[in-house]
Amino acid sequence: MLAHRGLAQTFDESKADWDSNTAAMIDPPTHPYLENTISSMQAAFDLGADAVEFDVKLSKDQQLAVFHDATLKFKTGIEGEIQDYTMAELKKMDIGYGYTADGGKTYPFRGKGVGQMPTIDEVFEAFPDKEFVIEVKDGKLETYKVLWEKLKTLSPKRLNKLSVCGASEEGVHWLRSQSSSLKLLSKNRMLNALIQYELLGFTGYIPEEMKNAELRITLKYAKFLWGWPNKFMERMEAVNTRVELTAGGSDLSEGFDHIHSLKDIPEGFDGYIWTNKINELHLKEDKE
Helix, strand or coil: CEEECCCCCCCCHHHCCCCCCHHHCCCCCCCCCCCCCHHHHHHHHHCCCCEEEEEEEECCCCCEEECCCCCCHHHHCCCCCHHHCCHHHHHCCECCCCCCCCCCCCCCCCCCCECCCCEHHHHHHHCCCCEEEEEECCCCHHHHHHHHHHHCCCCHHHHCCEEEEECCHHHHHHHHHHCCCCEEECHHHHHHHHHHHHHHHHHCCCCHHHCCEEEEEEHHHHCCCCCCCHHHHHHHHHCCCEEEEECCCCCCCCCCCCHHHHHHCCCCCCCEEEECCHHHCCHHHHHC
8 A cells, every 4th residue: 555645634636736725625634643744654654554655845955855735835824935945944834734624713733743844864764664655846857866866875675665756857857867777757757658558568568668667557547558457567567667556537646545445456456556545444454
């Protein structure tokens, strides 16, 4: 299971755009955790997650802050972006300030998120052997370069447990120029590769962009891939590619968020199953 942003507060993904104030859209809280924090990641692993996805942005003093939104305003109440502040300044902000499930009548996490925004270094220190999907949320090439300075110091074994996703084609392309084996994902790379595979997969051909990659595929689309799921997964494993399966049609953030949704996962799929509600799946109970 791949826990999206750890064990986080949830909201209706179908009603959210990339710039939505999701802190003001949350469901009534059922747990005390906030997305992209060390405690939320630990909770997700404790609940049975195999991997966690988290987001990074570059701070004013060149540190990789773990934070999702384009603006700080929604979650912290502070104007500006991550790039406008040093990490020390970001640590003083309350990332739980803006969360509300009742249109602003109450703010259940206000005052509880001060100091909870971690750096990527702190994530790696807290979880030295866990698997992660790192999503670069700003489009600056500089961010990818700073990230690579961190990643290139890791052992091959450690690096193999990580993948990097990014909206910047330039950034992802630059990372590939630095490492032929780092698992990478960008929208255009993935779409181009999947189209080629759809056309030529029956021949055994695997596009270069599908090798050493991270693929995020919706359940609705996956059935059109040649050899899905068994042969397809065998081929991806052979070329060092991890596959994430999401529950939606076109929405790549829609997860398998309830026990009943797990029945839709085809037998033979052994990749990552994307979930926004790792706590709803009772994985630990199933294993006991």
